[in-house]
Amino acid sequence: MHFGKRRPSGSRGATAGSGGMTRQTGPRYTARTMTTTHPRITIEAGKCGGKPCIRGMRIRVSNVLELLANGASIEEILADYPCLERDDILAAIAYAAQQTNHVVVEVA
Numbered sequence: 001m002h003f004g005k006r007r008p009s010g011s012r013g014a015t016a017g018s019g020g021m022t023r024q025t026g027p028r029y030t031a032r033t034m035t036t037t038h039p040r041i042t043i044e045a046g047k048c049g050g051k052p053c054i055r056g057m058r059i060r061v062s063n064v065l066e067l068l069a070n071g072a073s074i075e076e077i078l079a080d081y082p083c084l085e086r087d088d089i090l091a092a093i094a095y096a097a098q099q100t101n102h103v104v105v106e107v108a
Contacts, residue, residue: 037098040091052095054088064092 034043042056052061059081067077074089 036095038091038095040088041095054084054092057083059084061092061095064089065096068093 034045036043036052040055041052041061042054043050043052044056047053047056048058048060053059054061054064064077064084068074068089072080074086077089078084078086
């Protein structure tokens with residue numbers, strides 16, 4: 001389905017009517033990539049069960065957080081996962097912090 005003006009071949013970005021989904025070309029993103037408040041964190045239907053991942057790769061945010069929680073340093077994670085960058089790990093931490101920052105309403 002086509003909405004609005006036709007984009008040049010290979011262009012990036014969302015199109016009108018995409019409902020918050022980005023349509024980006026390239027090996028890491030698909031038409032089903034959802035945007036998050038962190039540009040390095042992607043959520044794709046059908047990839048890793050729809051869980052948040054790092055830059056469209058099959059490395060879940062939870063994988064990075066578990067490594068950190070078990071004592072791995074950022075440098076160790078980067079050595080084990082050369083496709084990751086320091087900013088990816090920091091984005092995973094920031095994304096997790098944002099997900100836990102919500103109002104708790106007590107019901108009497």
